[in-house]
Amino acid sequence: MVGAGQLARMTHQAAIALGQSLRILADSPDDGAALVGADVVVGNFRSLDDLRAFAVGCDAVTFDHEHVPNAHIAALEADGVSVHPGSAALLYAQDKAAMRRKLAELGVPCPRWAPVASAADVNDFAELVGWPLVLKATRGGYDGKGVWVVESPAAAASLLATLTPSGLPAPASSEPDGGEVELIAEEKVTILRELAADVARSPFGQGAVWPVVETVQQDGICVEVIAPAPGLDEERAEQAQALALRIASELGVTGVLAVELFETPEGLLVNELAMRPHNSAHWTIEGARTSQFEQHLRAVLDYPLGSTAPTAPVIVMANLLGGPDDVTPKGIDERVHHLMAHWPDVKIHLYGKQFRPGRKVGHVTALGDDLADVRSRAQAAADYLMNGDRRG
Amino acid sequence: MVGAGQLARMTHQAAIALGQSLRILADSPDDGAALVGADVVVGNFRSLDDLRAFAVGCDAVTFDHEHVPNAHIAALEADGVSVHPGSAALLYAQDKAAMRRKLAELGVPCPRWAPVASAADVNDFAELVGWPLVLKATRGGYDGKGVWVVESPAAAASLLATLTPSGLPAPASSEPDGGEVELIAEEKVTILRELAADVARSPFGQGAVWPVVETVQQDGICVEVIAPAPGLDEERAEQAQALALRIASELGVTGVLAVELFETPEGLLVNELAMRPHNSAHWTIEGARTSQFEQHLRAVLDYPLGSTAPTAPVIVMANLLGGPDDVTPKGIDERVHHLMAHWPDVKIHLYGKQFRPGRKVGHVTALGDDLADVRSRAQAAADYLMNGDRRG
Numbered sequence: 001m002v003g004a005g006q007l008a009r010m011t012h013q014a015a016i017a018l019g020q021s022l023r024i025l026a027d028s029p030d031d032g033a034a035l036v037g038a039d040v041v042v043g044n045f046r047s048l049d050d051l052r053a054f055a056v057g058c059d060a061v062t063f064d065h066e067h068v069p070n071a072h073i074a075a076l077e078a079d080g081v082s083v084h085p086g087s088a089a090l091l092y093a094q095d096k097a098a099m100r101r102k103l104a105e106l107g108v109p110c111p112r113w114a115p116v117a118s119a120a121d122v123n124d125f126a127e128l129v130g131w132p133l134v135l136k137a138t139r140g141g142y143d144g145k146g147v148w149v150v151e152s153p154a155a156a157a158s159l160l161a162t163l164t165p166s167g168l169p170a171p172a173s174s175e176p177d178g179g180e181v182e183l184i185a186e187e188k189v190t191i192l193r194e195l196a197a198d199v200a201r202s203p204f205g206q207g208a209v210w211p212v213v214e215t216v217q218q219d220g221i222c223v224e225v226i227a228p229a230p231g232l233d234e235e236r237a238e239q240a241q242a243l244a245l246r247i248a249s250e251l252g253v254t255g256v257l258a259v260e261l262f263e264t265p266e267g268l269l270v271n272e273l274a275m276r277p278h279n280s281a282h283w284t285i286e287g288a289r290t291s292q293f294e295q296h297l298r299a300v301l302d303y304p305l306g307s308t309a310p311t312a313p314v315i316v317m318a319n320l321l322g323g324p325d326d327v328t329p330k331g332i333d334e335r336v337h338h339l340m341a342h343w344p345d346v347k348i349h350l351y352g353k354q355f356r357p358g359r360k361v362g363h364v365t366a367l368g369d370d371l372a373d374v375r376s377r378a379q380a381a382a383d384y385l386m387n388g389d390r391r392g
Numbered sequence: 393m394v395g396a397g398q399l400a401r402m403t404h405q406a407a408i409a410l411g412q413s414l415r416i417l418a419d420s421p422d423d424g425a426a427l428v429g430a431d432v433v434v435g436n437f438r439s440l441d442d443l444r445a446f447a448v449g450c451d452a453v454t455f456d457h458e459h460v461p462n463a464h465i466a467a468l469e470a471d472g473v474s475v476h477p478g479s480a481a482l483l484y485a486q487d488k489a490a491m492r493r494k495l496a497e498l499g500v501p502c503p504r505w506a507p508v509a510s511a512a513d514v515n516d517f518a519e520l521v522g523w524p525l526v527l528k529a530t531r532g533g534y535d536g537k538g539v540w541v542v543e544s545p546a547a548a549a550s551l552l553a554t555l556t557p558s559g560l561p562a563p564a565s566s567e568p569d570g571g572e573v574e575l576i577a578e579e580k581v582t583i584l585r586e587l588a589a590d591v592a593r594s595p596f597g598q599g600a601v602w603p604v605v606e607t608v609q610q611d612g613i614c615v616e617v618i619a620p621a622p623g624l625d626e627e628r629a630e631q632a633q634a635l636a637l638r639i640a641s642e643l644g645v646t647g648v649l650a651v652e653l654f655e656t657p658e659g660l661l662v663n664e665l666a667m668r669p670h671n672s673a674h675w676t677i678e679g680a681r682t683s684q685f686e687q688h689l690r691a692v693l694d695y696p697l698g699s700t701a702p703t704a705p706v707i708v709m710a711n712l713l714g715g716p717d718d719v720t721p722k723g724i725d726e727r728v729h730h731l732m733a734h735w736p737d738v739k740i741h742l743y744g745k746q747f748r749p750g751r752k753v754g755h756v757t758a759l760g761d762d763l764a765d766v767r768s769r770a771q772a773a774a775d776y777l778m779n780g781d782r783r784g
Contacts, residue, residue: 012403016428018728019742019754036408036430289737289759303729307737311703336410337695345681345699350411362411367681 003064014293072121129187196280197244287315318382400425406685411497467590521579588672679707710774
């Protein structure tokens, strides 16, 4: 697995049960997965030489993030390396313009959009969809970074003026591409809530889908995932699942595909695609018969996929986002003690990261029969771990 | 963790979620846990120097097996190392004579027994309990090794004559102690079935107990564990749990304690004690809210213990015991494919070991509502993985 963040860390856990050991390409020996893996190579995922050296002896190569240059992935494929997802599919998770174009071709419902290169382009698009609208960098965005809501022509012009390459926040554990920032504009749709339909697809073509979940966002970052999405109409849930399976198949995705959706008054619209284990399916570790990490490994190794049946009526995952202070390791440890004592059935996942404001340092999962109860336990446990006695 | 077998391997999986990384003392870099751990020290667990060097910087030291010399553990404790279980408790899992003596003191029901050093001693004991009877090496036995059923005075005399140190099978991944084989004799009780009561206890004194399970044995090796033990009288189950918690407390056990029990017409008798994660609780990985591996870590690190609630009405674990042939890695891989295709909800755990006849190379777990269905799926999956198309 290229990349050594929490996704690789949790994939390694799943690999152990399958009798495998994950080889990990890390930026640094301190990366979350590098701290726990047996076969860690420190190297640069933007270097084709490093990628080629890393791939030698791997049964399959897969990814913890979308930032590996697509041309390098194609070069590995040309070398005969089994890469999943492949470059042709991954492009649609790397480039939002390519993704929107492809989904339009397939007739998949999306917000209206247009590529834009100037303030004039944005104003033209605004004629069609009105203000405010959304500007997105086509590449390198994540967790709300690389996405801007602009209210007026003046705001759009001002943003465009600042969007030099150095103006775009660098993606996690990587350097910016160094090229020009390319943008698309999207209409700002009325969002009732956000959903995710997570599926896996193997090279053989087998697909498997987990229950559709609600992803609760705060400031563009997912803070909570509720499985299954509460009160979601069965027909709409099946529509979302079928859509995700169809996208996986039409795009030739191998591995896990997360389809982030907006639920709007007019129906479901696709927001983003991710082709790797995804935050919206962390609940599957305890909450589904097969976790997304095991399923991703099964898929990229072309094993038959596992059962996606849920293990409880309600499963809630809450992200651990670093609070405003610099808590000491001892302080965190004390909070873990309290959390374990208060909520003996809440499961903790820590990613081996330093706590920093807003940083995803782990998650917790609660399960049960009653939505309000399960949510409140997950939220309270996460809040306590992040904020200690300062919690509300 | 001292020792790098499958118990350390699965403990490392649990450690990752807790934000920890398990340091492992391995005999060889090819040991199951050494293949997947980030912090592996190759050394000799019979060397106090190696143990001391290994312990530097560990928050707590614990064990994958019982073969570390008790005096070395006491020496680590004298150095100020936090060792769990401690030497005083672990003695009772290392020495069957000491265990029987201590349990008798506590009034815990056990088979009648006596230390024996000669054929005459055995014959004296037989006067009391009759033939056949059971002879056991006080140290180093496991999986039916170091245990002999003898039918007559002649058989006992013949066995005693052969029991030189080299006559005792060496314990897994260790050398024999080199000393004389010490023996105890035990009455051969009428066993209706074998049960296990698995608990954890923290240094703080908190105890937690999983449902009592039935352990199905073949040739002295556990082949299947059924949770909860089918048809077990509620009162007897509670008695077994209370007994296990009491033993943990009276012996000062920290970490997981497995109490292996005989169910006899006269009630429950204690067979063996193990003070580490144990085969009888592998089902807890999927089948309990807190797995024995997470619980063992919580206990030895003195965290509050997790919920032991089961996640399904019936959970069955079947061991993967290497079949009679030398199957190739490719052959195993094909079987894994078939297993995953036929039983998408059976969970596989492979230990990274070469398949050899009778060797525990992994286990599978099935869950569900119906005992017969869950058992048949677990057994069929295990049988297929071990025997391929030669299965019955």
